[in-house]
Structure formats: C-alpha cells, structure tokens
Amino acid sequence: xxxxxxxxxxxxxxxxxxxxxxxxxxxxxxxxxxxxxxxxxxxxxxxxxxxxxxxxxxxxxxxxxxxxxxxxxxxxxxxxxxxxxxxxxxxxxxxxxxxxxxxxxxxxxxxxxxxxxxxxxxxxxxxxxxxxxxxxxxxxxxxxxxxxxxxxxxxxxxxxxxxxxxxxxxxxxxxxxxxxxxxxxxxxxxxxxxxxxxxxxxxxxxxxxxxxxxxxxxxxxxxxxxxxxxxxxxxxxxxxxxxxxxxxxxxxxxxxxxxxxxxxxxxxxxxxxxxxxxxxxxxxxxxxxxxxxxxxxxxxxxxxxxxxxxxxxxxxxxxxxxxxxxxxxxxxxxxxxxxxxxxxxxxxxxxxxxxxxxx
Amino acid sequence: xxxxxxxxxxxxxxxxxxxxxxxxxxxxxxxxxxxxxxxxxxxxxxxxxxxxxxxxxxxxxxxxxxxxxxxxxxxxxxxxxxxxxxxxxxxxxxxxxxxxxxxxxxxxxxxxxxxxxxxxxxxxxxxxxxxxxxxxxxxxxxxxxxxxxxxxxxxxxxxxxxxxxxxxxxxxxxxxxxxxxxxxxxxxxxxxxxxxxxxxxxxxxxxxxxxxxxxxxxxxxxxxxxxxxxxxxxxxxxxxxxxxxxxxxxxxxxxxxxxxxxxxxxxxxxxxxxxxxxxxxxxxxxxxxxxxxxxxxxxxxxxxxxxxxxxxxxxxxxxxxxxxxxxxxxxxxxxxxxxxxxxxxxxxxxxxxxxxxxxxxxxxxxxxxxxxxxxxxxxxxxxxxxxxxxxxxxxxxxxxxxxxxxxxxxxxxxxxxxxxxxxxxxxxxxxx
Numbered sequence: 001x002x003x004x005x006x007x008x009x010x011x012x013x014x015x016x017x018x019x020x021x022x023x024x025x026x027x028x029x030x031x032x033x034x035x036x037x038x039x040x041x042x043x044x045x046x047x048x049x050x051x052x053x054x055x056x057x058x059x060x061x062x063x064x065x066x067x068x069x070x071x072x073x074x075x076x077x078x079x080x081x082x083x084x085x086x087x088x089x090x091x092x093x094x095x096x097x098x099x100x101x102x103x104x105x106x107x108x109x110x111x112x113x114x115x116x117x118x119x120x121x122x123x124x125x126x127x128x129x130x131x132x133x134x135x136x137x138x139x140x141x142x143x144x145x146x147x148x149x150x151x152x153x154x155x156x157x158x159x160x161x162x163x164x165x166x167x168x169x170x171x172x173x174x175x176x177x178x179x180x181x182x183x184x185x186x187x188x189x190x191x192x193x194x195x196x197x198x199x200x201x202x203x204x205x206x207x208x209x210x211x212x213x214x215x216x217x218x219x220x221x222x223x224x225x226x227x228x229x230x231x232x233x234x235x236x237x238x239x240x241x242x243x244x245x246x247x248x249x250x251x252x253x254x255x256x257x258x259x260x261x262x263x264x265x266x267x268x269x270x271x272x273x274x275x276x277x278x279x280x281x282x283x284x285x286x287x288x289x290x291x292x293x294x295x296x297x298x299x300x301x302x303x304x305x306x307x308x309x310x311x312x313x314x315x316x317x318x319x320x321x322x323x324x325x326x327x328x329x330x331x332x333x334x335x336x337x338x339x340x341x342x343x344x345x346x347x348x349x350x351x352x353x354x355x356x357x358x359x
Numbered sequence: 360x361x362x363x364x365x366x367x368x369x370x371x372x373x374x375x376x377x378x379x380x381x382x383x384x385x386x387x388x389x390x391x392x393x394x395x396x397x398x399x400x401x402x403x404x405x406x407x408x409x410x411x412x413x414x415x416x417x418x419x420x421x422x423x424x425x426x427x428x429x430x431x432x433x434x435x436x437x438x439x440x441x442x443x444x445x446x447x448x449x450x451x452x453x454x455x456x457x458x459x460x461x462x463x464x465x466x467x468x469x470x471x472x473x474x475x476x477x478x479x480x481x482x483x484x485x486x487x488x489x490x491x492x493x494x495x496x497x498x499x500x501x502x503x504x505x506x507x508x509x510x511x512x513x514x515x516x517x518x519x520x521x522x523x524x525x526x527x528x529x530x531x532x533x534x535x536x537x538x539x540x541x542x543x544x545x546x547x548x549x550x551x552x553x554x555x556x557x558x559x560x561x562x563x564x565x566x567x568x569x570x571x572x573x574x575x576x577x578x579x580x581x582x583x584x585x586x587x588x589x590x591x592x593x594x595x596x597x598x599x600x601x602x603x604x605x606x607x608x609x610x611x612x613x614x615x616x617x618x619x620x621x622x623x624x625x626x627x628x629x630x631x632x633x634x635x636x637x638x639x640x641x642x643x644x645x646x647x648x649x650x651x652x653x654x655x656x657x658x659x660x661x662x663x664x665x666x667x668x669x670x671x672x673x674x675x676x677x678x679x680x681x682x683x684x685x686x687x688x689x690x691x692x693x694x695x696x697x698x699x700x701x702x703x704x705x706x707x708x709x710x711x712x713x714x715x716x717x718x719x720x721x722x723x724x725x726x727x728x729x730x731x732x733x734x735x736x737x738x739x740x741x742x743x744x745x746x747x748x749x750x751x752x753x754x755x756x757x758x759x760x761x762x763x764x765x766x767x768x769x770x771x772x773x774x775x776x777x778x779x780x781x782x783x784x785x786x787x788x789x790x791x
Contacts (some may be wrong), residue, residue, distance in 0.1 A: 002682040009766030014771040133722035
C-alpha cells in the first residue's frame with residue numbers, strides 16, 4: 001500500500017468551475033433557441049462566428065504564452081507542453097462569453113463587425129489580463145461596447161422586428177421623438193414581455209431570459225445579491241421618475257423600462273459574472289447599487305438609449321476599490337445598511353430633481 | 360454554489376451501525392515518551408521491570424506543565440522503539456509486554472461517595488493532574504490548567520457536538536455511558552465552583568437527548584441541562600458552540616474563563632469521572648477505522664495498542680493498488696500520516712483511509728463561496744493573493760491570524776484551490 005502526503009481538508013465538495021459554466025450555458029439555452037426561432041440563420045451564423053473565434057483565440061494565446069521545456073525536441077512534444085495547462089474551462093468559459101456576446105448583437109450587424117468585437121473581447125479584455133479569473137472587465141460587455149463605439153453607424157436602423165422591418169428599439173423610440181405614453185401604442189407591454197419587438201438577438205424576449213434567471217438562482221450559480229441589488233435600485237429610481245413625469249401611468253412606465261432594452265439580459269448573464277464582481281456580501285450589494293444607478297443615469301440623462309453594458313463596465317472599475325483589504329469585510333454591519341439606504345435616497349433625489357429640469 | 364456551505368456529508372449513519380469490537384488484549388503496548396505538546400519526556404522504569412495497570416512509567420514535559428504516563432496493562436517493560444503518534448510525528452515509545460493478568464496497581468481503589476464529598480478544589484486539581492488528563496477532543500491541552508483558573512466560573516459546558524464527518528467516538532460514549540459523562544460534569548462543576556452545567560449536542564441527535572435527559576433524572580439536585588445546538592460544521596468549535604448553547608459571544612483570542620465559562624469535551628469528562636471515582640487514568644477508548652480505502656470497524660482498545668493490529672482485525676485495506684491517504688482524526692482538520700505504524704494515544708479517535716482522488720487546481724473565478732462559508736468572516740481568496748505577492752501588511756490587515764483552519768474554504772472551492780494550505784502559509788509568513 002502506498003500512502004500519499006496531503007494536507008487537510010481531505011474531502012472536497014462536489015462542485016466545479018466547469019459545472020458553473022455549463023449551468024450558465026444551460027440558462028442561455030431558452031434565449032438562444034428564441035433568437036434562432038426569431039432570426040434564423042442570422043442568429044446561427046453570428047453565434048458560430050463568435051464561438052469559434054473566442055474559443056480559438058483563447059487556445060491560440062494559451063499556446064503562445066506557455067513556455068516549452070528544454071527537453072522537448074519534436075514539434076509534438078513542444079505542442080504538448082504548450083498545452084499542458086489547457087483544461088475544459090478553456091473551452092466552457094470562452095463559450096459562455098461568446099454566447100452572451102453574440103446575444104448582445106443586432107441580427108443584421110455584418111459578420112465582420114461581430115468578428116472584430118469577438119477578437120477584441122477575448123484577446124484584449126480577457127487574455128491580456130491573464131485569462132480566466134484575471135479579467136477586470138466583463139468580456140462580453142466590453143466586446144459589445146467596443147463594436148458599438150468603433151462602428152457606431154452600424155447600430156442605427158439595423159434592428160429588425162418580427163415582420164422583418166427595421167426599426168427603432170423600444171428604448172431608442174422612448175429616447176428620440178415618440179415620448180412615453182405614445183410608445184405603448186407601437187410596443188405594448190405584452191410584446192415586450194414575449195419578445196415581439198426589434199432589438200438585439202438575446203435581449204428582446206423577457207420570458208426566455210427569466211427562465212434562465214430562475215434556473216441560475218435555483219442552482220445558486222449566480223449570487224442573488226447582485227441581481228436583487230441592481231433590480232432594486234433600478235426599480236426604485238425608475239419608479240421615482242415615473243411618479244414625477246407620468247403620475248397616472250407610472251406602473252406602465254416601470255414595466256416598459258424593465259422589459260425593454262438589455263436590462264433583464266444584463267441582470268441575468270452579465271452583472272452576475274463572478275470574475276468581475278466584488279468578493280464580499282456588502283461589496284456585492286454596493287456593486288449592484290452602482291450598476292443600477294448607472295443604468296438609470298445613462299438611460300435618463302446620457303446620450304445613449306441603452307446603459308447596461310456601459311454601466312457594468314463602469315462599475316467593474318470600482319471593484320478593486322470595493323475589495324480593498326483595508327475596508328472590505330464580509331460582515332453586514334448596521335453602518336453598511338444605513339449608508340446603503342442613504343445613497344439610494346440620495347440617488348432618488350438626484351433623479352427626481354434631474355428629470356424635472358430635463359423635461 | 361455561491362452560497363454559505365454549512366453541511367458536509369458526514370457518513371456517520373453507516374458507522375453508527377457498526378458493532379463495537381473489543382480488542383483489549385494486545386500482546387505489546389506502546390507508550391510514546393513525548394507528544395506534540397510535550398517535546399521532552401523521560402521514563403522511570405527499566406527494561407525487565409514488571410509494571411501494573413495504572414502505574415506511572417514516565418513523565419512527559421511540556422513548556423509549563425508535566426504529564427505522567429501510565430501503563431494500561433500489567434507486564435514486563437521490554438524496550439524502546441520508534442512509532443508514529445496522533446500528531447503524525449515519529450516518537451520514541453516505551454514497550455510493555457502484556458502478561459494478560461491485568462493486575463491493578465495498589466493505588467487503584469474506588470473512592471467512596473463520602474470521600475468524594477469531602478474533596479476540595481485543590482484535591483480535584485491534584486487528582487486530574489496526577490491522572491495525566493488532557494483534552495480528549497483533540498487539543499490534548501492539560502485539563503487541570505483549565506480547572507485552576509482564578510476567575511469565577513458560572514457554567515461548565517460539556518461539548519458533545521463532534522461536528523467533523525466520520526467521527527462517532529463522542530456519540531457512542533454518550534449513547535452507552537451517559538452516567539459517566541454526567542458524573543464527570545458534576546465533578547468538574549464541583550472543582551470549578553460552577554452552579555450550572557450544560558451538555559451541548561447536535562439538534563438531530565434526539566436519541567441522545569432522550570438518553571441524557573433520562574439519566575439526568577437521578578441528578579435533579581444539580582442544575583444540568585441538555586442544550587441542542589446546530590447540526591452544521593464547524594458547530595463543535597468552542598466559540599461557535601458556546602454562542603449557540605448559552606448565547607455568550609466570546610471574541611477570538613480571549614480566555615473562556617474570563618466570561619465565566621469552562622468547556623470540556625465529553626470524553627474528557629468521562630476521564631475525569633474515572634480519575635475521581637476509580638482513581639484510574641485513561642485506559643481505553645473507542646477507535647474507529649473508516650473511509651473508502653479500508654474495511655470499516657469500531658473498536659474499544661487500550662491506549663498503547665498498535666493501529667496496524669486493528670486494521671488487520673477490521674479486514675485490511677481495500678483496493679491495494681490505489682494509493683491511499685491516511686488521516687488521524689477527522690477528514691476536515693485531521694493529521695495526515697504517510698506510515699501506518701501508528702500507536703493509539705489518549706487523543707486518538709479514528710483512522711480514516713481514503714482512496715486518492717486527483718484534484719486539478721483551476722484559476723480562481725472570484726465566486727466568493729469561500730468568503731461566504733468562512734466561520735470567522737475572513738476572505739480566503741484575498742489572503743491567498745496577498746500571500747502569493749508576499750505582502751505581510753495586507754495579510755495582517757485581512758486578519759489571517761483569525762483563521763481556525765477548519766478547512767471549509769478548500770472544501771467549497773469549485774476550482775479546487777487548496778485555500779486552507781494558503782491560510783497556513785499566510786499565517787506562518789505574517790508571524791515571521
């Protein structure tokens with residue numbers, strides 16, 4: 001009998017990073033199926049392009065960054081030692097990013113634009129920061145922001161609805177021209193909920209996303225604190241705006257804002273990305289507060305109709321600050337609860353007086 | 360997955376069903392001359408000398424205390440050999456050949472109730488000290504030092520939680536000898552002057568609660584209660600147990616006696632009972648062999664028995680071709696040994712043999728399952744990063760010294776990172 005040297009603990013829980021990634025892929029399934037149903041080959045091509053590019057470039061860069069041993073002589077041996085650290089997570093993790101990224105794209109965006117964004121996301125945002133677990137910014141959100149900033153023109157008028165007529169998304173309609181109560185005529189709440197609207201491939205069907213969210217919450221693959229905190233902040237601030245601008249229709253305004261745009265998709269698959277989130281309970285509440293307020297601020301006062309990706313990337317920059325060892329703590333203290341409420345109230349006052357002047 | 364983990368599959372149900380085999384007549388018994396707490400020791404017997412049960416055969420010397428060694432059989436002293444003790448170290452052992460007559464030493468006589476009634480606090484301390492009693496929960500801390508505390512004690516707690524998986528020693532003790540535990544608790548209360556006693560057990564052990572409550576009916580003149588505490592891990596950690604049993608929050612690093620609390624493991628209390636009532640040192644204890652790499656069995660064996668004998672009696676190792684991990688104590692905090700010539704000591708509770716499973720370490724994905732599960736609210740993954748950059752200041756800022764090495768962070772990690780090892784390294788580095 002051979003005895004092995006180990007240190008305690010000797011038993012491990014039956015969980016794995018691979019399983020968490022696969023959970024997210026499973027949760028993405030309803031969204032992917034819906035987008036293929038809606039957009040057909042357009043969706044399939046863009047999904048495949050981003051999947052192949054992200055997984056391929058991650059593999060390529062891992063091969064480039066790992067050293068060969070001095071004893072390796074043949075090409076085969078060199079290849080083997082270059083890919084010694086290549087595991088299943090080098091496939092599942094970029095696959096998750098790729099599917100999320102593809103779902104953030106409008107269906108008529110040229111394939112080369114999708115490809116540029118995918119390569120930027122995986123090479124610059126992920127691998128340059130050290131691969132899985134090392135990236136500071138959310139990979140899919142950064143890729144999406146890169147494409148929409150570099151190729152702004154392409155995002156105007158390429159959103160396609162169910163009857164294949166290009167049109168404005170519900171949020172751009174709200175922002176430019178139509179104004180609130182009249183947009184309800186073009187985009188009823190029920191259509192927003194089922195996905196019968198123009199928009200990017202993944203974010204239009206609220207019901208498909210909610211199925212995924214419920215699955216992830218039941219599996220505990222995502223932290224409910226971030227989801228809850230972001231949603232709470234968003235709902236509170238939008239309700240304040242709604243009550244001030246449209247006192248009789250504030251509830252419709254709230255529903256319209258929740259179901260249009262990328263909020264639900266971002267809430268389920270992007271803000272919950274653990275790699276770019278803070279580590280502690282209070283930290284994650286603050287992170288959600290930050291994202292929720294930023295989305296509302298960008299949507300209401302900013303130049304863009306859509307704010308989830310930008311708000312998330314902005315909040316990502318604050319994560320090292322939130323996690324700074326001097327003040328980060330996993331205990332929820334009364335001091336934290338009070339400051340959370342105070343900041344929420346302050347944000348409420350800001351939007352309350354802000355929108356009054358804007359309209 | 361990203362959630363606080365409290366429950367560990369404990370495998371105790373199967374172990375409780377095992378019959379307890381009595382193996383009390385080993386041919387040779389081994390007594391370690393030194394131990395983890397006592398780096399020095401000497402024997403006071405010579406080769407060829409005959410000893411009797413309970414006779415002092417040597418002394419182990421610690422930093423601030425001495426601890427006598429007792430023979431647990433009668434027979435001839437035949438020499439010295441190296442063996443592995445509970446702490447996993449190779450130690451020098453005194454060997455006694457069992458003559459199977461089991462003659463008691465002349466000092467071993469039962470005390471009458473009147474004699475016990477007359478004992479003062481100092482007498483109790485002397486008895487406990489002379490019997491060489493140590494904390495049998497695993498700490499091996501000398502028990503008499505707890506008893507000589509000057510602070511007024513309000514409550515003595517018997518810790519019967521035993522939250523580690525695969526351990527059933529305390530469970531079967533409370534099941535089979537509840538009287539001895541209760542009387543030991545009464546002696547500890549008398550010795551410390553505490554008016555109250557508490558026996559803390561897991562909530563799910565209703566059968567033990569019933570048994571203890573039934574036995575307590577004979578001792579109604581004492582204020583002893585059974586407290587049901589949580590089923591989770593690490594409920595057996597004394598601060599966590601005290602918090603749930605009597606509602607006192609004691610900060611880490613403070614002495615329990617400052618808060619009027621005294622805490623003993625139930626096996627320690629049983630040994631106090633034996634020392635006071637029968638003038639006996641610890642002679643035998645329950646030893647469990649478990650895990651998927653060996654035939655499982657429970658034994659009642661004398662202190663000094665060689666574990667290989669017990670393994671053979673149980674049925675030997677399974678799947679010899681698979682490398683094994685040998686663990687003394689529980690699978691979360693136990694000691695790893697690489698040889699199986701182990702000697703049973705006071706503090707041995709079990710040997711766990713696991714088939715080796717290869718775990719590949721993946722990068723940390725910041726899921727924070729370790730941060731959520733940590734019972735002392737520190738941040739294992741940040742400590743790991745600080746240790747990797749050898750940042751002493753940040754390590755201290757993150758409170759690495761609070762870590763109790765319970766093993767939960769490594770247990771929950773989905774990337775299979777050995778965080779507990781980083782905690783140990785971090786502690787050592789920060790305190791250097």
